[in-house]
Amino acid sequence: MTEQFAADVLICGAGAAGLALAIDLARRGISFRLIEKMDGPFRGSRGKGIQPRTQEIFEDLGILDRIVAAGGMYPPERRYREDGSFIESDIAEHQDPTPAEPYHLPLMIPQFLTEKVMRERLLELGHRPQFGCELVGFEQDAGGVTARLAGKAGEEILRVRWLVGADGGRSFVRHALDIDFPGKTLDVRAIVADVILTGLTRDAWHRFNEGDMSRQIMFCPLAGTEMFQIQGPIPLDGDIDLSAEGLEAMVAERTRRDDIHIQSVSWSSAYTMNARLADRYRVGRVFLIGDAAHIHPPTGGQGLNTSVQDAYNLGWKLAAAANGADDKLLDSYEEERQPIAAAMLGLATRLLDAQKQGDMRRGREVRQLDIGYPSSSLALETLGRSGHLSAGDRAPDAPIRGAAGQPKRLFDLFRGPHWTLLGYDVQPGSVPPRTGLHIHTFGRSGDMVDAGGHLRDIYALSPAEWVLVRPDGYIGAIAAADDIAMLEGYFVQVGLGSADASGV
Numbered sequence: 120m121t122e123q124f125a126a127d128v129l130i131c132g133a134g135a136a137g138l139a140l141a142i143d144l145a146r147r148g149i150s151f152r153l154i155e156k157m158d159g160p161f162r163g164s165r166g167k168g169i170q171p172r173t174q175e176i177f178e179d180l181g182i183l184d185r186i187v188a189a190g191g192m193y194p195p196e197r198r199y200r201e202d203g204s205f206i207e208s209d210i211a212e213h214q215d216p217t218p219a220e221p222y223h224l225p226l227m228i229p230q231f232l233t234e235k236v237m238r239e240r241l242l243e244l245g246h247r248p249q250f251g252c253e254l255v256g257f258e259q260d261a262g263g264v265t266a267r268l269a270g271k272a273g274e275e276i277l278r279v280r281w282l283v284g285a286d287g288g289r290s291f292v293r294h295a296l297d298i299d300f301p302g303k304t305l306d307v308r309a310i311v312a313d314v315i316l317t318g319l320t321r322d323a324w325h326r327f328n329e330g331d332m333s334r335q336i337m338f339c340p341l342a343g344t345e346m347f348q349i350q351g352p353i354p355l356d357g358d359i360d361l362s363a364e365g366l367e368a369m370v371a372e373r374t375r376r377d378d379i380h381i382q383s384v385s386w387s388s389a390y391t392m393n394a395r396l397a398d399r400y401r402v403g404r405v406f407l408i409g410d411a412a413h414i415h416p417p418t419g420g421q422g423l424n425t426s427v428q429d430a431y432n433l434g435w436k437l438a439a440a441a442n443g444a445d446d447k448l449l450d451s452y453e454e455e456r457q458p459i460a461a462a463m464l465g466l467a468t469r470l471l472d473a474q475k476q477g478d479m480r481r482g483r484e485v486r487q488l489d490i491g492y493p494s495s496s497l498a499l500e501t502l503g504r505s506g507h508l509s510a511g512d513r514a515p516d517a518p519i520r521g522a523a524g525q526p527k528r529l530f531d532l533f534r535g536p537h538w539t540l541l542g543y544d545v546q547p548g549s550v551p552p553r554t555g556l557h558i559h560t561f562g563r564s565g566d567m568v569d570a571g572g573h574l575r576d577i578y579a580l581s582p583a584e585w586v587l588v589r590p591d592g593y594i595g596a597i598a599a600a601d602d603i604a605m606l607e608g609y610f611v612q613v614g615l616g617s618a619d620a621s622g623v
Contacts, residue, residue, distance in 0.1 A: 136409030166423030190228025302395030444614025
C-alpha cells in the first residue's frame with residue numbers, strides 16, 4: 120500500500136535559501152510546504168551582494184532582471200584619511216564580461232528586497248510562505264518524516280517524505296539532529312544597521328578609519344532604497360545603543376564630524392562573528408541548507424550566495440528522488456556542497472583578517488564562477504580525454520545560433536528544470552530522447568549552429584563528443600560518440616529513466 124504524504128518536502132525557514140529551494144521545487148511540480156516561524160518577512164539588508172554565479176542562477180529561476188531593477192551596482196569605496204581627504208577605488212576588480220561569463224560584477228540589493236522578489240516569483244508559481252508557523256519537533260523513519268508544527272491555529276502533525284532545515288545559524292533542525300557545528304568564534308563583534316541619514320552623498324561607500332578595529336565605521340548607500348547600511352566593529356562585551364541617538368553619537372565619535380545625522384533606524388543588529396561548518400548536511404530524510412549548515416563573517420559577500428547555491432544543488436536531486444531516482448543521488452548533496460562551504464569560510468576569514476589590516480581586495484575568488492565539483496561521484500568523462508573543461512566544472516555560456524538563424528545563448532538552452540545534452544559533430548538521433556532531457560546537436564543536420572566557433576573554443580570540444588549539462592548548470596558527463604553506453608548508465612544513475620522506444 121502506497122503511503123499518503125501531505126507534501127513531498129517540508130522546508131523550515133523562508134529566507135533566501137528556503138525561498139530558492141521552494142522556487143526550484145515549484146517549477147518542477149514537486150509538492151512542498153514552506154514555513155517560517157517569524158510573523159513576517161525579514162526586514163534587514165544583511166546579505167546585500169549578489170555574486171556573478173548567483174546572477175546566473177537567478178537568470179535560470181526567472182528573477183535576474185527583477186533583481187537588477189530593484190537593486191544596482193556597487194559604488195566606489197571612498198576611504199577617508201585623518202585630515203578629511205580621501206582616496207577612491209572600485210569595490211571589486213573590474214573585468215569585462217566574456218561570451219563564457221556574461222556576468223562579472225557583483226550586484227547590490229538589500230536582502231529584504233531580494234527575498235521580496237523571490238516571494239513574488241514563488242507566488243507566480245502558485246505558492247507562498249506560511250509565516251508564524253514553527254517546527255517544534257519531528258521524527259523520521261525509513262518511509263518519511265513526521266513533523267509537529269505550531270502556529271496561530273494550534274498544533275499540526277504533518278507527514279512528508281523529506282525535511283529541509285533552512286532555519287539559520289541557530290537551526291532547530293540541526294540541534295534536533297544533534298549535528299556538531301565545529302568552528303571558532305573570531306573575536307570580532309560588529310553592528311549592522313539600516314538607517315536614513317543626512318550629511319553623506321550616495322555616490323560612494325564611505326569608510327572611515329579602515330584597519331582600526333576600535334574606530335572603523337562604514338556607510339554604504341543601499342541600492343533601491345533611500346537608506347544607508349552602517350557597519351562597524353564594537354567591543355566584545357557591553358551593551359550597544361542602536362537607537363538613532365546612540366548611532367549618531369557613535370558616528371560623531373568615530374568620524375570626528377558633526378554633520379552626519381541619523382534620522383531613523385529601520386533595522387539593526389549587534390553580532391559576534393563566527394566561522395562554523397556542520398559535520399553533516401544529511402541525516403536520513405533530513406537536510407541542512409544555508410546558514411543552518413554554515414556561518415561565517417560577512418567579508419567578501421559570500422553567505423547568501425552560498426546558501427542559494429545549496430538550495431539550487433539540492434532542489435533537482437530531491438525532485439529526481441521524488442520521481443523515482445535512487446536515494447543514493449541525495450548523498451551527492453553533502454558530498455558536493457560541504458567542501459564548497461569549507462572553502463568559503465576560509466576565504467571569508469582571510470578577507471576579514473585583511474580588512475583588519477586595512478588591505479582587503481576582492482578578486483575573482485569572490486565571484487564563485489570557479490566553483491565546481493570535479494571530484495563528485497556525479498562527474499564522469501571518457502577515459503583519456505584531455506580538454507579545457509572537465510566533468511564537474513561550471514558549464515560556460517556561449518553565443519550560438521539556431522538552425523533558422525536566430526541568435527541564442529547556451530544559457531537559453533540550459534534555462535529550466537531539465538538536463539541538456541549537447542552533441543558536437545555527432546550523428547543526430549544517436550542518443551534516443553527521454554523525459555527531462557533536452558538534446559541539441561551542432562554540425563551537419565544539427566538544430567544549433569556554432570557560428571563564431573565560441574562553443575568549440577570555450578568547451579575545447581573534439582568532433583563527435585557529447586556534453587551533458589546538469590539542471591544546476593554544471594557539466595555532469597563528457598563522452599565520446601562511441602561511448603553512448605557510458606551516457607546511458609549515467610542517465611540511470613541520476614534518474615533520467617528509460618529512452619523513448621516509440622519512435623518519437
